[in-house]
């Protein structure tokens with residue numbers, strides 16, 4: 030085994046070296062064929078041409094172009110023969126030489142031709158010839174049609190010729206890549222046969238000339254004429270003409286036979302030589318074209334060698350299948366055509382049926398007509414006959430003499446008629462013109478109306494826009510005005526009208542801010558921050574005071590007053606019935622809610638109630654007081670020593686306290702009010718809040734004051750004690766008016782001490798003596814809360830309800846009350862002060 034292997038290796042090396050040299054020779058020599066399949070002796074000298082023909086048919090011919098170098102040629106021939114004896118010893122015995130031809134596509138785009146033999150591979154380099162295939166290239170590219178390589182192992186017919194004589198002929202098996210084989214140019218496919226035939230000397234040297242034995246004719250000379258396509262003809266001596274050779278004979282000509290062999294060698298599956306001959310004829314005797322034609326038709330099934338009969342059968346069956354398919358296709362097409370034809374015939378048929386139906390109807394109709402006409406004709410004939418009969422019997426009728434016509438009159442009539450006709454024509458044309466004009470005018474009018482309506486809509490839209498703009502402006506103006514008042518610190522005055530008689534009320538609420546009073550035919554209007562009509566609910570009325578409540582929890586003194594004539598609804602507004610609580614209850618409820626909401630602040634609420642009756646103070650939360658209460662003033666701060674102050678936590682606590690105070694209030698029946706309050710009620714709620722975070726303490730006071738009735742004494746018809754009450758009430762209310770007057774004109778002295786009422790209300794109606802500490806905001810969450818809730822000074826200024834009655838008999842009091850309210854509305858109190866104690870000094874202050 031070892032020796033055999035070494036012998037084989039040595040043989041391969043030799044082949045490889047020959048191949049390598051051949052590559053070099055190809056670069057330097059005038060080589061006719063540069064195909065990598067060229068195999069040449071390494072010592073072929075200059076002047077010799079190594080010619081490789083028909084590489085795809087694998088027939089190799091080596092011929093010399095220089096006849097003078099006979100010795101060298103002989104040497105070359107010997108060497109070639111030796112080499113082939115070595116390398117293709119097996120060829121003659123149909124043994125395969127495992128020399129494989131491959132194409133390698135490098136990733137840089139270059140296609141290399143390679144050979145491999147016994148596992149070693151070389152490739153053809155443009156400059157260096159055959160070079161060992163680098164290992165790294167395996168990962169840098171791929172072999173093309175490597176699979177086909179195995180399939181295309183073919184038996185190679187080789188003929189070695191020298192000086193036109195065949196010196197060696199044999200077969201070997203080589204592997205060739207299909208792609209390469211297909212890429213071989215067809216010009217290399219020149220016929221290789223050089224068999225000399227007997228016949229005409231003119232074509233004796235030509236390989237197209239040949240001879241064939243034809244039955245009955247003997248041996249005839251053939252020649253491949255190069256016409257438009259090659260055609261094989263034989264020379265008919267009898268006729269002296271070149272005649273077309275039948276296939277049966279043609280396939281035996283060497284020229285054709287070689288090509289048949291080539292085709293059959295490449296496609297072992299083909300068996301019918303006659304058929305191949307026919308194909309060759311069709312392909313201009315180009316075996317490559319025939320092979321590719323077969324391959325394109327039957328595919329690579331032809332690479333598999335098949336038994337002749339079986340192969341024929343398969344091919345025939347394939348063809349018959351193809352034929353059948355074609356026939357089926359034709360039949361299908363015919364069927365489609367027939368179907369279309371049938372459709373059109375059916376359509377035509379239905380159209381004709383329709384036509385026939387219609388024509389039948391027409392014929393019937395015509396028949397009826399004919400019958401009618403015949404009947405008419407018959408009748409006419411009978412009548413003519415009757416007339417003829419009558420004429421023959423009756424005397425001739427004389428024509429009536431024509432009436433005599435006056436030609437003059439006839440002419441006049443005719444002229445008149447013509448004139449009338451002309452007039453009529455003119456009238457028509459005038460009328461037509463008028464109608465056209467009228468239509469035009471109508472059209473113009475319609476357009477104008479359309480324009481007007483559009484303009485109207487536009488104007489309406491503009492008016493609406495202006496209105497909405499005006500409303501917006503009014504709201505903004507109002508807001509600005511309110512803001513101005515807030516900045517100034519004006520007392521807020523709300524007017525509430527109670528219900529009255531439906532007929533002739535002296536009061537009229539003209540807008541949300543205006544009320545008008547009619548007296549003796551004249552009307553006076555008063556402006557307030559808000560006017561509530563008799564229908565306004567307790568909730569609605571409270572809404573006006575709601576914003577100031579929160580500031581009490583921030584350490585401001587808040588005061589809400591109710592002023593008005595007896596029976597005008599002051600107590601109703603402030604206290605209200607149980608089911609419709611008034612401002613007092615609602616304010617305290619709101620305050621409790623706010624205190625509860627502020628989790629970081631601990632609030633302590635104390636409530637006290639007193640009345641000012643006949644200019645003396647009564648504690649309404651105790652019955653045990655013996656000595657009258659006195660007011661103690663300390664700067665602008667006012668206290669009532671000994672006044673009961675009850676701690677309250679819940680709404681119920683407050684309601685109970687208020688109920689107790691109400692019970693203790695001095696009430697008497699007046700002519701104006703069955704349950705008239707004869708005293709001023711002052712309910713004070715002190716709110717002390719301690720911030721658990723900063724330790725800052727706030728001291729706010731909510732003062733709710735239900736003043737006694739402001740009626741004139743004469744009207745109450747009071748006597749005795751009632752008279753004294755009334756006088757005292759009037760005095761205190763007058764003092765209140767004087768205080769407001771002084772405040773309004775910014776007087777240096779404000780007479781707060783003229784009455785107990787004004788004295789008690791001093792902290793609410795003036796700048797407060799207790800000045801706020803100048804604390805940084807972060808130290809006081811109370812201040813922060815206050816700022817956060819955007820409280821303006823306005824939110825801390827007093828609120829005064831002026832209650833009025835619409836009854837005409839009370840018009841004077843109503844006017845007086847409204848004047849009072851309108852007057853105090855102009856009082857400017859300035860910025861309210863916040864009462865807070867810082868954490869460090871809170872103890873000292875207390």
Ligand SMILES: Nc1ncnc2c1ncn2[C@@H]1O[C@H](COP(=O)(O)OP(=O)(O)OP(=O)(O)O)[C@@H](O)[C@H]1O
Nearest residue numbers: 527594595596597598599600601702705706737738
């Ligand atoms: N807006 C109102 N809606 C319904 N009833 C009202 C209204 N205003 C007043 N009243 C009723 O009119 C009567 C008199 O009202 P109220 O006692 O509140 O008047 P007053 O101004 O407090 O009188 P006085 O000064 O004499 O105490 C009460 O019975 C009260 O219920």
